[in-house]
Amino acid sequence: MNPAQQAKEIYRDKYSTISRYVDILSTKGIDWGLIGPRERDRLWDRHVLNSAALADLIPEGAHVVDVGSGAGLPGIPLAVLRPDLDITLLEPLLRRHAFLTETVDDLGLEGRVHPLRGRAEDCDKTFDVVTCRAVANVTKLLRWCTPLFYPHGRLIALKGSSVDQELADASRLLESSRLEASVFQVRAHPLAEVTQALVLEPLR
Numbered sequence: 001m002n003p004a005q006q007a008k009e010i011y012r013d014k015y016s017t018i019s020r021y022v023d024i025l026s027t028k029g030i031d032w033g034l035i036g037p038r039e040r041d042r043l044w045d046r047h048v049l050n051s052a053a054l055a056d057l058i059p060e061g062a063h064v065v066d067v068g069s070g071a072g073l074p075g076i077p078l079a080v081l082r083p084d085l086d087i088t089l090l091e092p093l094l095r096r097h098a099f100l101t102e103t104v105d106d107l108g109l110e111g112r113v114h115p116l117r118g119r120a121e122d123c124d125k126t127f128d129v130v131t132c133r134a135v136a137n138v139t140k141l142l143r144w145c146t147p148l149f150y151p152h153g154r155l156i157a158l159k160g161s162s163v164d165q166e167l168a169d170a171s172r173l174l175e176s177s178r179l180e181a182s183v184f185q186v187r188a189h190p191l192a193e194v195t196q197a198l199v200l201e202p203l204r
């Protein structure tokens, strides 16, 4: 079963919306330089399914901020899959913010998905969940994002094989921030590639 078919199984009646998003990424996303042209054949697995793999870690009805959302990843695939979520797409760059605004309107998500232009460290709102992918190492994420979710929420970051080293480098900061880290192996579909999710939560 190919990744688009896997997505069809998990998105069900929302498949046409996520399919439209993939179309936008493969056209305007590439034209505007937000997605590399070599990604065109890997949009379903590397972007949609990889993002959707975080869904089970997000509580029902959560207010989420996707920090450094870029072209909307992982925020938009999560928003389409989970109509219960309210998601802010935080992105400092003008062009990317414009892309997010147009894309959210195109997909009809504007009631509960909010593009916001800015940097994480300048944002004064708080959320139940912070998501991020490919934005910064754990030390920087802690500095920028802890105020966005502390003391009641959690940060969920898609991370590659560097996560153990990043956690070791950030160990003192983690301790002084009174946060604990857990790493989960997750996937959106039983046949999808496994991906790593780092969860940072306040110590109880």
Ligand SMILES: C[S@@+](CC[C@H](N)C(=O)[O-])C[C@H]1O[C@@H](n2cnc3c(N)ncnc32)[C@H](O)[C@@H]1O
Residues within 6 Å of the ligand: 067, 068, 069, 070, 071, 072, 073, 074, 090, 091, 092, 093, 096, 118, 119, 120, 121, 132, 133, 134, 135, 144
């Ligand atoms: C490599 S891109 C990743 C985009 C997207 N998350 C993805 O996985 O495709 C990193 C993004 O983080 C944004 N960014 C960089 N520093 C940031 C900060 N301090 N606060 C919020 N976003 C930031 C950049 O503008 C860029 O869009």
